[in-house]
Amino acid sequence: xxxxxxxxxxxxxxxxxxxxxxxxxxxxxxxxxxxxxxxxxxxxxxxxxxxxxxxxxxxxxxxxxxxxxxxxxxxxxxxxxxxxxxxxxxxxxxxxxxxxxxxxxxxxxxxxxxxxxxxxxxxxxxxxxxxxxxxxxxxxxxxxxxxxxxxxxxxxxxxxxxxxxxxxxxxxxxxxxxxxxxxxxxxxxxxxxxxxxxxxxxxxxxxxxxxxxxxxxxxxxxxxxxxxxxxxxxxxxxx
DNA sequence: CGCCAGGTTGTTG
DNA sequence: CAACAACATGGC
Numbered sequence: 001x002x003x004x005x006x007x008x009x010x011x012x013x014x015x016x017x018x019x020x021x022x023x024x025x026x027x028x029x030x031x032x033x034x035x036x037x038x039x040x041x042x043x044x045x046x047x048x049x050x051x052x053x054x055x056x057x058x059x060x061x062x063x064x065x066x067x068x069x070x071x072x073x074x075x076x077x078x079x080x081x082x083x084x085x086x087x088x089x090x091x092x093x094x095x096x097x098x099x100x101x102x103x104x105x106x107x108x109x110x111x112x113x114x115x116x117x118x119x120x121x122x123x124x125x126x127x128x129x130x131x132x133x134x135x136x137x138x139x140x141x142x143x144x145x146x147x148x149x150x151x152x153x154x155x156x157x158x159x160x161x162x163x164x165x166x167x168x169x170x171x172x173x174x175x176x177x178x179x180x181x182x183x184x185x186x187x188x189x190x191x192x193x194x195x196x197x198x199x200x201x202x203x204x205x206x207x208x209x210x211x212x213x214x215x216x217x218x219x220x221x222x223x224x225x226x227x228x229x230x231x232x233x234x235x236x237x238x239x
Numbered sequence: 240c241g242c243c244a245g246g247t248t249g250t251t252g
Numbered sequence: 253c254a255a256c257a258a259c260a261t262g263g264c
Contacts, residue, residue, distance in 0.1 A: 054245085055246095057244090057245050057246085058245085058247065059244065059259090060245080060260090060261080060262095061243080061262085061263080062244085062245065063244090063263070064244080064261060064262060064263085065245085067261090067262085096260085097261060097262070098261070099244090099260040099261040100259045100260055100261085101259095101260070101261080102259075103247085103248090103258090103259055103260090107247090142248080143246095143247065143248080145248085146247095147245080147247090148246070148247080151245080165246085166245070167245070168245095206245085207245095209245090213245080214244095218243090241264105242263105242264090243262105244261100246259105247259095248257105248258085249256105249257085249258085250256085250257075250258100251254100251256080251257095252253105252254090252256105
């Protein structure tokens, strides 16, 4: 059975916040969110940057990730060849602002090993696998879990796969649509079963969820500002 | 100063 | 299998 609330919340957030144009690309020391990202295919360089950003943003705010990406770009390190050749210690130093820098440096190295090995150096070739295979391939890489894999697949390659993150859990827990014990794939299924199979909708919806999470649905919620509460789509008491 | 951020992995009961 | 620890920086 269809849960129309899932789609209603999407259109409500889109009306209120507008298109988010994710995933950002860093240029001239700022993150760019361009309308063209909604329609045009990503270039190999962009896909690599999106994947690096997805790894660096694990449990880390974007502001810190942006600093790390700026460091990488400034030193011309944000490409497969250079990440392959750079010393792990120097890579870790460049991404220090994003936190967990030793682990993340290792993750970036292993991701490039994956591209070299499984994809024969061609990052675009992941597109040619079916969605389940591509996901399993990414999940086999140490340091890439479900959210990171799905972010790469959705925002890099436009595979129609819904990204579930901490904000998704929190917002839809508070809205009474998911429960605390629900697992990642289960929550993902709720969205995919109640929305058109459409990469653009999945991309914008997840970005809008993050927008609402940052602006209103924080750990200490700011319900007085929340459009979902205003539209009676979420009924928790403000605390 | 304490809290927290667009998670993942490893360990323990 | 669930709960918990480890990983770490910078902004508010």
